[in-house]
Amino acid sequence: MTDHTIASAANADMSAEEFRRHGKTLIDWIAAYLDDPRKYPVLASGRPGDLRHRLPATAPVEREPMEQILRDFDQLVMPMVTHWNHPRFFAYFSISSSAPGILGELLTAALDANAMLWKSCPAATELEQTTVAWILDWLGLPPEWFGMIVDSASNAVLQAVVAARQRAEPESRAQGPSRRLVAYVSEHTHSSVEKAAIAAGVGRSNIRHIGVDTRFGMRADALAETIRLDLSNGLKPFFAAATVGTTSSTAIDPVAEIAEICRENGIWLHVDGAYGGTFGVLPECRHFLNGVERADSFVVNPHKVMMVPLDCSLFYTRAPEMVRAAFALEAEYLKTDVHGAVDYMDYGLALGRRFRALKLWFVLRYFGREGLVAVLRKSMKMAAWLGERISGDARFELVAPVNMGLVCFRLRQGDEATRELMKRINDSGAFFVSHTALGGRFAIRVAIGNIRTEWRDVEELWAAIAGS
Amino acid sequence: MTDHTIASAANADMSAEEFRRHGKTLIDWIAAYLDDPRKYPVLASGRPGDLRHRLPATAPVEREPMEQILRDFDQLVMPMVTHWNHPRFFAYFSISSSAPGILGELLTAALDANAMLWKSCPAATELEQTTVAWILDWLGLPPEWFGMIVDSASNAVLQAVVAARQRAEPESRAQGPSRRLVAYVSEHTHSSVEKAAIAAGVGRSNIRHIGVDTRFGMRADALAETIRLDLSNGLKPFFAAATVGTTSSTAIDPVAEIAEICRENGIWLHVDGAYGGTFGVLPECRHFLNGVERADSFVVNPHKVMMVPLDCSLFYTRAPEMVRAAFALEAEYLKTDVHGAVDYMDYGLALGRRFRALKLWFVLRYFGREGLVAVLRKSMKMAAWLGERISGDARFELVAPVNMGLVCFRLRQGDEATRELMKRINDSGAFFVSHTALGGRFAIRVAIGNIRTEWRDVEELWAAIAGS
Numbered sequence: 023m024t025d026h027t028i029a030s031a032a033n034a035d036m037s038a039e040e041f042r043r044h045g046k047t048l049i050d051w052i053a054a055y056l057d058d059p060r061k062y063p064v065l066a067s068g069r070p071g072d073l074r075h076r077l078p079a080t081a082p083v084e085r086e087p088m089e090q091i092l093r094d095f096d097q098l099v100m101p102m103v104t105h106w107n108h109p110r111f112f113a114y115f116s117i118s119s120s121a122p123g124i125l126g127e128l129l130t131a132a133l134d135a136n137a138m139l140w141k142s143c144p145a146a147t148e149l150e151q152t153t154v155a156w157i158l159d160w161l162g163l164p165p166e167w168f169g170m171i172v173d174s175a176s177n178a179v180l181q182a183v184v185a186a187r188q189r190a191e192p193e194s195r196a197q198g199p200s201r202r203l204v205a206y207v208s209e210h211t212h213s214s215v216e217k218a219a220i221a222a223g224v225g226r227s228n229i230r231h232i233g234v235d236t237r238f239g240m241r242a243d244a245l246a247e248t249i250r251l252d253l254s255n256g257l258k259p260f261f262a263a264a265t266v267g268t269t270s271s272t273a274i275d276p277v278a279e280i281a282e283i284c285r286e287n288g289i290w291l292h293v294d295g296a297y298g299g300t301f302g303v304l305p306e307c308r309h310f311l312n313g314v315e316r317a318d319s320f321v322v323n324p325h326k327v328m329m330v331p332l333d334c335s336l337f338y339t340r341a342p343e344m345v346r347a348a349f350a351l352e353a354e355y356l357k358t359d360v361h362g363a364v365d366y367m368d369y370g371l372a373l374g375r376r377f378r379a380l381k382l383w384f385v386l387r388y389f390g391r392e393g394l395v396a397v398l399r400k401s402m403k404m405a406a407w408l409g410e411r412i413s414g415d416a417r418f419e420l421v422a423p424v425n426m427g428l429v430c431f432r433l434r435q436g437d438e439a440t441r442e443l444m445k446r447i448n449d450s451g452a453f454f455v456s457h458t459a460l461g462g463r464f465a466i467r468v469a470i471g472n473i474r475t476e477w478r479d480v481e482e483l484w485a486a487i488a489g490s
Numbered sequence: 491m492t493d494h495t496i497a498s499a500a501n502a503d504m505s506a507e508e509f510r511r512h513g514k515t516l517i518d519w520i521a522a523y524l525d526d527p528r529k530y531p532v533l534a535s536g537r538p539g540d541l542r543h544r545l546p547a548t549a550p551v552e553r554e555p556m557e558q559i560l561r562d563f564d565q566l567v568m569p570m571v572t573h574w575n576h577p578r579f580f581a582y583f584s585i586s587s588s589a590p591g592i593l594g595e596l597l598t599a600a601l602d603a604n605a606m607l608w609k610s611c612p613a614a615t616e617l618e619q620t621t622v623a624w625i626l627d628w629l630g631l632p633p634e635w636f637g638m639i640v641d642s643a644s645n646a647v648l649q650a651v652v653a654a655r656q657r658a659e660p661e662s663r664a665q666g667p668s669r670r671l672v673a674y675v676s677e678h679t680h681s682s683v684e685k686a687a688i689a690a691g692v693g694r695s696n697i698r699h700i701g702v703d704t705r706f707g708m709r710a711d712a713l714a715e716t717i718r719l720d721l722s723n724g725l726k727p728f729f730a731a732a733t734v735g736t737t738s739s740t741a742i743d744p745v746a747e748i749a750e751i752c753r754e755n756g757i758w759l760h761v762d763g764a765y766g767g768t769f770g771v772l773p774e775c776r777h778f779l780n781g782v783e784r785a786d787s788f789v790v791n792p793h794k795v796m797m798v799p800l801d802c803s804l805f806y807t808r809a810p811e812m813v814r815a816a817f818a819l820e821a822e823y824l825k826t827d828v829h830g831a832v833d834y835m836d837y838g839l840a841l842g843r844r845f846r847a848l849k850l851w852f853v854l855r856y857f858g859r860e861g862l863v864a865v866l867r868k869s870m871k872m873a874a875w876l877g878e879r880i881s882g883d884a885r886f887e888l889v890a891p892v893n894m895g896l897v898c899f900r901l902r903q904g905d906e907a908t909r910e911l912m913k914r915i916n917d918s919g920a921f922f923v924s925h926t927a928l929g930g931r932f933a934i935r936v937a938i939g940n941i942r943t944e945w946r947d948v949e950e951l952w953a954a955i956a957g958s
Contacts (some may be wrong), residue, residue: 032860032864033649033861033864033867033868033941034867034941035524035588035589035797035804035941035942036588036589036590036856038521038522038525039521041517041520041521041524041589041592041593042517042518042521044589044593045514045517045520045521045593045596046514046726048515048596048597049509049510049513049514049517049596051577052509052513052596052600052804053506053507053509053510053513054506055600056503056506056509056600057506061680066609066611066613068612069828070608070612070616070828070830070831071830072612072620073612073613073616073617074616074617074620074872075622077620079627080624080627081621081625081627081628081854081858081859082854082855082858082859082862083858083860084858084859084861085855085856085858085860085861086855086856086858087559088590088593088856090855091590091852091855091856092852095597095848096797099613099617099848100613100945102611102612102613102616103601103603103611103612103613103614104603104611104612105603106601106602106603106604106610106611107527107600107601107602107603107941110607113610114604114823116672117602117604118503118602119580119599119600119601119602120503120504120511121503121504121509122504122556122559123510123599124509124513124596124599124600125512125513125516125556125883127510127595127598127599128513128516128517128520128592128595128596128599129516129520129563130595131587131591131592131595131596131799131849132520132523132524132575132587132592133571133573133574133575133587134574134575134585134586134587134799135573135574135575135800136570136574136585136800140538140756141534141572142572142574142581142582143534143571143572143574144534144540144541144570144571144572145534145541145567145568145570145572146571148538148539148540148541148542148545148570149541149567150547151542152541152545153549155547156548156549157549159547159548159549160549166819173641173840173844174511174840174841174842174843175841176839176840176841176842177645177839177840180689180839180911184688184689194691194693195688195693195694195695196693196694196695196925197667197693197695197869198667198669198671198691198692198693198696199667199691200669201665202666203666204828212821212841213819213821213824213841214648214839214841215819216819217817217819218838218839220652220816220817221652221664221689221690221816221839222661222689222691223666223667223690223691223819224666224689225662225664225665225666226663226664227664227665228665228666245620254872256736269821269823270510270822270823301627310888316815323842325842329503331599331602332602332603332604332842332844333840333842335843342573348527348688348689349688349689350638351681351684351685351687352681353681353737354738354925354926354927355582355737355738355924355925355927355935356681359913360538360540362538363538371644371645371648371682371685371686371689372641372642372643372644372645373642373643373644373680373682374641374643374644374791374793374801374803375642375798376641376800376801379613380567381599384559386549386550387549387550387553387554387558387559388504388553388559389553390549390550390551390552390553390554390813391549391550391551391552392500392551392552393500393501393552393553396500396501397501399501400501413916438767438923441608445631445827447592457822457823457824458652458821458822458823459823467823473501473502473503474503477511483854
């Protein structure tokens with residue numbers, strides 16, 4: 023038809039045959055990896071710069087063969103990987119990327135759909151609506167809540183703070199927030215909540231860190247008292263965060279009491295169940311979520327103990343109209359002729375939204391409720407067992423109740439000895455545990471939650487702890 | 491050792507053998523999909539609810555076989571997918587998920603590493619540092635700039651706005667921003683910038699939409715005049731966004747002039763090159779980026795025309811200390827014993843950060859600079875060709891210069907006829923084009939940029955346009 027240059031090798035993607043070959047090699051590699059990740063030290067070795075200094079300072083001019091790239095991945099990258107998907111990763115919160123979740127991510131990458139509008143990929147929006155409703159049902163939370171998938175609890179709480187601001191000061195969208203807004207967290211609320219509040223324009227001097235009780239839950243009486251004081255000073259309490267399963271110790275704030283205080287004062291209550299929320303699936307743990315039904319917003323992260331690969335965080339709210347009022351903007355190039363559909367871009371910051379619902383749908387169906395329950399119970403049983411060993415040994419003390427999959431303990435000898443013990447455990451390369459401060463004292467955190475963690479992993483960790 | 495229940499089928503992941511089987515089936519499926527996505531209509535059919543109503547209202551109690559899940563993916567999900575990775579997807583900005591990028595995502599999902607801290611996965615942090623530096627070099631931007639990967643340009647610009655606020659009002663972190671801060675965008679700046687400014691507490695009444703010239707670039711004289719007026723009213727100009735390649739028409743704002751005005755007034759200049767920035771790799775287009783070297787921050791999205799799967803957006807800044815001052819918070823459980831490393835979590839909102847650098851590294855190496863240049867040139871050549879056909883036909887008019895991969899045009903008959911033409915094109919199922927408003931008039935946008943788009947795709951689109 024016209025004198026066009028024909029597609030050359032330079033502007034073509036990998037051939038189907040080559041993709042099949044490398045793809046299947048990687049599937050075999052992953053199958054072997056998942057079959058026993060213990061062959062890798064859980065914690066990367068090396069010092070800052072070790073990988074960077076082995077890589078060229080500039081990208082290649084000419085294309086390189088995939089074989090070479092994959093060889094470099096094995097030889098250069100892998101030794102510097104800390105293996106989160108490892109049965110002996112006990113740091114932070116132990117997570118799992120399960121096989122069906124990995125397969126979901128593979129398809130998501132191939133389709134490359136952007137779930138910004140219903141029209142931009144109806145399947146992405148509708149699977150998102152479906153899966154968030156499924157989890158709401160599993161958790162026994164109000165079925166009418168609006169839910170969506172975001173990347174992280176950090177972005178979810180930003181949405182909550184901005185919506186709360188919108189409710190407290192409807193004029194803030196036009197004029198900016200006043201400096202009178204006050205937000206409430208506990209001494210053990212995750213730092214992402216404070217970070218989001220600061221980003222949203224709440225000064226740190228207006229973020230109150232409410233004290234905790236002996237189990238590290240927020241003191242509702244102290245919250246009420248602080249609110250009274252702020253009101254008497256002419257300030258505007260507008261947002262509070264309660265946590266089900268704090269990062270430091272999986273403490274559970276008294277959500278029902280906090281909800282009552284928030285209701286009385288017109289405060290938006292956000293509940294952070296990023297880790298702990300998932301345990302609401304277990305009948306014996308459902309009480310962890312008592313009071314959450316009265317929250318204004320709630321977050322739970324399937325990328326923690328629901329076996330979904332990073333990233334997948336669920337944001338729920340009873341007041342989507344407030345979130346939309348805070349975030350929606352009309353741009354001509356994003357208008358569609360569709361009516362009666364949710365355009366998720368209007369409920370948050372990010373316009374570019376991956377098709378994350380696919381992996382979530384795969385995982386929920388592949389394991390089913392019973393499968394998830396079995397995995398959570400196994401983790402809890404292992405954590406309880408480790409907690410009993412520790413509390414039965416006079417050298418150690420548990421510093422927080424073991425109520426989910428986390429064990430926090432220390433050596434009675436003190437902080438220094440406990441730090442040394444942690445270093446010894448991690449330096450072995452066999453385990454990765456992390457730490458926190460509870461009641462001003464240093465404590466080791468052992469988070470159990472990877473699907474491949476077996477009894478021998480926990481037993482050998484206990485041997486490493488006890489043998490020290 | 492102890493009386494433990496042995497792992498049961500209920501709490502186990504897929505076996506290695508089963509993973510190999512399904513994984514390889516999906517690799518074959520994707521190879522066939524990428525080999526010719528034209529067998530699928532580019533735009534999903536159906537109405538809101540069509541998929542949701544075919545799915546169960548609750549998740550399964552018992553686990554379901556992967557075969558069934560994949561069958562449902564094929565039969566229920568696929569018909570409702572709008573195919574962004576399709577050679578005839580010409581809407582919004584055409585993107586590509588290339589084969590090496592898909593393979594990178596597969597490994598990222600399997601490793602499931604969280605790149606929050608250097609220590610939490612050194613390879614993720616160091617590959618991120620490496621790849622962002624590589625792209626900076628390709629674009630000829632200051633090598634000393636700090637770079638990081640975020641999910642979307644929307645989150646990148648939030649980081650820029652909050653850092654700008656921190657610079658303009660250092661007391662804002664403690665006290666919240668004043669209501670005097672003013673931000674500047676053009677009438678064609680992407681809506682995500684305004685959204686981020688609102689989220690950060692800048693009232694809409696303090697966001698100025700500067701007028702554009704006949705090529706839809708921001709009028710620097712109008713910007714300077716508006717700033718003068720705001721200053722004389724006691725306001726505080728603090729942030730401006732210039733765009734290289736606007737969403738509506740790929741217009742290029744006069745960045746160098748805007749940078750000079752910003753410098754004179756102490757305004758943080760953010761340059762949005764989410765789409766257009768990539769073209770800086772081409773020597774013949776490098777001038778698009780003139781002046782960007784003077785910006786305070788810059789964003790470019792490899793998930794647009796750099797063949798990297800969603801999501802992958804690069805945020806650069808000359809003032810990382812300001813971003814860190816705005817965002818960093820110390821949490822005991824996130825402290826490490828590592829010195830001299832970057833902990834990327836301190837430079838933005840999200841704590842959970844996927845190992846996105848892996849796919850970027852794969853794509854940059856697999857294509858090399860020459861490969862990327864060839865793909866971009868092919869898209870530009872096709873867009874120029876289509877632009878010539880359209881401007882050579884008296885029924886149509888181009889409404890913006892064709893300078894990258896986008897063609898904006900309308901029927902001289904008017905908005906209604908143009909809308910009808912768009913509807914006819916999209917209803918055919920063979921193509922997906924989108925629209926915008928330029929100078930108050932409705933225009934069709936044809937974005938060319940998928941790696942698999944061939945001359946016949948553009949020729950047939952022209953036939954569909956011209957035959958109407």
